[in-house]
Amino acid sequence: MPKDIIQRGAEAVIYREGSHIIKERVKKGYRIPAIDDEIRKRRTKLEARLLEKARRSGVTTPNAEIKDSYVIKMDYIDGDKVKEKLNGMPKSMQEKVARKIGEAVASLHAADIVHGDLTTSNMILKGNDLYLIDFGLGKVSHKVEDKATDLFLLYEAIISTHYEISEQMWKTIINTYMLKYSTAPEVMTRFERIGQRRRYK
Secondary structure: OOOEEEEEOOOEEEEEEOOEEEEEEOOOOOOOHHHHHHHHHHHHHHHHHHHHHHHHOOOEOOOEEEEEOOEEEEEOOOOEEHHHHHHHOOHHHHHHHHHHHHHHHHHHHHOOEEOOOOOHHHEEEEOOEEEEOOOOOOEEOOOHHHHHHHHHHHHHHHHHHOHHHHHHHHHHHHHHHHHHOOOHHHHHHHHHHHHHHHHOO
């Protein structure tokens, strides 16, 4: 039976299998096979562990399990990508989503989880729930620099994809983040430094 491929990326192929999403990390021909094998196994195991750790920390994520050394099987979330719906939402709903984003990122960082690809493409709305997906670039880190970089990636995504509503969205996200995460002031100080470095490159 042909696979219902949803996305084919540099690192993995993602396809639907009934009520599940399958993420299969693909071989890299330019790597030494033994090294490639180890990298794919390690990243698969880490992503599954991050999804579970995030869920235990209060972030809504798909249930996931390792199907084999290179494959993660996750629940299919029948919802809408935030990227595709946010701009057309009523302002009250945009505010609600922004608060949910701020809460989710605060919970991640409080648990020392760095997502690594915080964009609205990796957020799904289903009913009143905001799901975070694709932890393939994620890691566990207590470093303020890593969390500030995570936040800066989100900022850039909001500006580039949701420019017309970005000012209010970002204000609400950060206000919520500051409220929910005790170390947020340190992260925001580093965030500002990252912004300055980018401007003066």
